Amino acid sequence: MASVACFVEKYNFTDPKEARALQNFKTTAEKRGHTFNFMFRDNLQEISKHDALFIRATTDPLFTAYIVSKTAWEMGLKVVDDPKSIQICGNKIHLYSLFQKHNVPTIPTIFLNKDELHHKKIMSIFRTFGRPVVVKAPYTSFSRYVEKVACETSFREVTKKFFRKSDVLAVQEFMPTAFDWRVGVLNGEVLYVCKYMVPKGRWKHGAKRRGKPSFVW
Amino acid sequence: MSVNFKYDCYNTDHSISGVKCVLVVSNIDLTTNLPTMKPSKFLESSIKDFTLNINNDYRYLKTGYYVSLHAEILDNAVIPKSENILDAHRTPILLLRASKAGIPTFPYLVTSSVKQIISEIGFPVVVFAVNPFSYDGFKIAKNRSALYRAMKSLGMNYKFDICAQPFKSEIISFKSIFGKCELEGDVERISKKVYDVFKIPLCKLHVQLLKEKAYLCGLQPLENAELSPRDLQVLSEEISQLSKNGELLVG
Numbered sequence: 316m317a318s319v320a321c322f323v324e325k326y327n328f329t330d331p332k333e334a335r336a337l338q339n340f341k342t343t344a345e346k347r348g349h350t351f352n353f354m355f356r357d358n359l360q361e362i363s364k365h366d367a368l369f370i371r372a373t374t375d376p377l378f379t380a381y382i383v384s385k386t387a388w389e390m391g392l393k394v395v396d397d398p399k400s401i402q403i404c405g406n407k408i409h410l411y412s413l414f415q416k417h418n419v420p421t422i423p424t425i426f427l428n429k430d431e432l433h434h435k436k437i438m439s440i441f442r443t444f445g446r447p448v449v450v451k452a453p454y455t456s457f458s459r460y461v462e463k464v465a466c467e468t469s470f471r472e473v474t475k476k477f478f479r480k481s482d483v484l485a486v487q488e489f490m491p492t493a494f495d496w497r498v499g500v501l502n503g504e505v506l507y508v509c510k511y512m513v514p515k516g517r518w519k520h521g522a523k524r525r526g527k528p529s530f531v532w
Numbered sequence: 533m534s535v536n537f538k539y540d541c542y543n544t545d546h547s548i549s550g551v552k553c554v555l556v557v558s559n560i561d562l563t564t565n566l567p568t569m570k571p572s573k574f575l576e577s578s579i580k581d582f583t584l585n586i587n588n589d590y591r592y593l594k595t596g597y598y599v600s601l602h603a604e605i606l607d608n609a610v611i612p613k614s615e616n617i618l619d620a621h622r623t624p625i626l627l628l629r630a631s632k633a634g635i636p637t638f639p640y641l642v643t644s645s646v647k648q649i650i651s652e653i654g655f656p657v658v659v660f661a662v663n664p665f666s667y668d669g670f671k672i673a674k675n676r677s678a679l680y681r682a683m684k685s686l687g688m689n690y691k692f693d694i695c696a697q698p699f700k701s702e703i704i705s706f707k708s709i710f711g712k713c714e715l716e717g718d719v720e721r722i723s724k725k726v727y728d729v730f731k732i733p734l735c736k737l738h739v740q741l742l743k744e745k746a747y748l749c750g751l752q753p754l755e756n757a758e759l760s761p762r763d764l765q766v767l768s769e770e771i772s773q774l775s776k777n778g779e780l781l782v783g
């Protein structure tokens with residue numbers, strides 16, 4: 316039977332629902348005869364003692380989660396999410412480039428690099444996509460760095476902010492939707508789909524959702 | 533290792549000295565007879581050539597990273613690979629992969645706990661940033677308050693972990709150009725080995741020398757201004773040399 320470490324950060328336990336879900340993982344693993352221990356960022360030297368690592372903290376090459384994932388991978392553990400997936404899915408430029416390459420239908424997207432931020436370019440983007448357009452920082456999650464802009468001034472404002480961290484950004488046509496899907500995939504197989512409802516009167520999910528839950532399983 | 537060209541060369545002008553289709557993408561002005569392109573232009577192109585990405589700064593999310601990524605999306609062989617860029621610039625992964633490849637390193641600790649560093653490493657200790665934004669990488673702490681200050685600044689207010697290593701002797705920092713450096717002996721050997729593992733053409737390495745043995749401690753990007761005319765010459769020569777020998781293609 317396997318010894319599973321579950322990498323979490325403190326924030327994973329602030330929402331009682333998430334805390335319960337984590338506990339469910341633990342009991343399920345234990346029922347099946349595995350050991351399942353939460354591992355926080357100050358216990359990383361314990362990685363090598365385990366057979367497998369399950370990451371529940373936000374997976375992004377910017378964060379400790381990548382270090383944890385790659386360390387475990389190098390040490391021969393089974394890892395979810397594996398470092399390559401983190402590298403791809405944690406970066407919208409990477410993700411959308413692969414979508415385009417493999418002809419996965421996507422919202423019309425262009426990549427804007429820092430050296431190209433000038434009046435003519437901005438105007439040509441508005442001409443191509445219409446107004447507003449959606450600007451995304453590659454590292455966004457939970458809609459945090461996804462903004463809608465309709466004029467040159469706000470385009471410049473938002474891109475200036477996002478360019479501080481990333482030299483390339485994604486710009487998309489605005490295609491509002493009432494919901495989107497979260498699809499859980501493990502080992503190339505779809506495990507579940509979850510419908511995310513966009514709150515009424517808004518065009519994206521917030522990092523913090525108030526009121527009624529906006530998920531439908 | 534023999535080399536197979538998987539991809540067609542669209543532009544025959546790219547053939548030089550037996551190595552076909554090497555495109556140098558660089559934000560640095562180089563004197564090379566190889567076809568060269570600015571990163572912003574390459575990012576808009578779909579040129580399917582062997583891509584040699586020369587940049588003073590390869591950090592994640594910077595242009596140097598995106599050039600390698602773009603080359604990979606185009607299925608081009610590229611130096612350096614985006615994965616190696618990512619790993620080499622995160623000290624714990626740098627050290628882990630380096631030590632697996634036989635490069636001497638000291639034991640390290642990834643943490644945001646001052647207490648843990650004091651109990652497991654003690655003083656003096658050298659602290660490297662783990663956050664990927666940091667440019668100049670490390671601080672040496674000889675006591676608790678210096679350690680708190682180092683953790684606060686390198687951890688961006690404790691938001692990120694840091695990577696602590698024992699400080700046993702002076703830290704030597706030097707430029708590494710395709711694994712070549714101006715120092716000799718064990719330091720030179722380490723520089724070459726780090727290049728062999730990660731293939732980062734341009735970077736600054738930090739090592740500690742203990743009884744003439746070098747231990748790898750960290751890697752960071754160079755500032756453009758740090759590149760002397762002599763470095764640029766070495767860089768250009770290396771590029772020409774590597775493409776002549778075909779070594780470029782052994783990624």
Ligand SMILES: Nc1ncnc2c1ncn2[C@@H]1O[C@H](COP(=O)(O)OP(=O)(O)O)[C@@H](O)[C@H]1O
Binds near residue numbers: 422449491495513
């Ligand atoms: N091009 C777009 N047009 C309209 N709405 C968008 C567009 N892109 C994203 N959104 C909305 O913004 C939200 C977040 O976008 P997404 O790309 O999933 O970023 P994140 O990974 O930060 O959640 C989604 O809920 C989606 O409905």
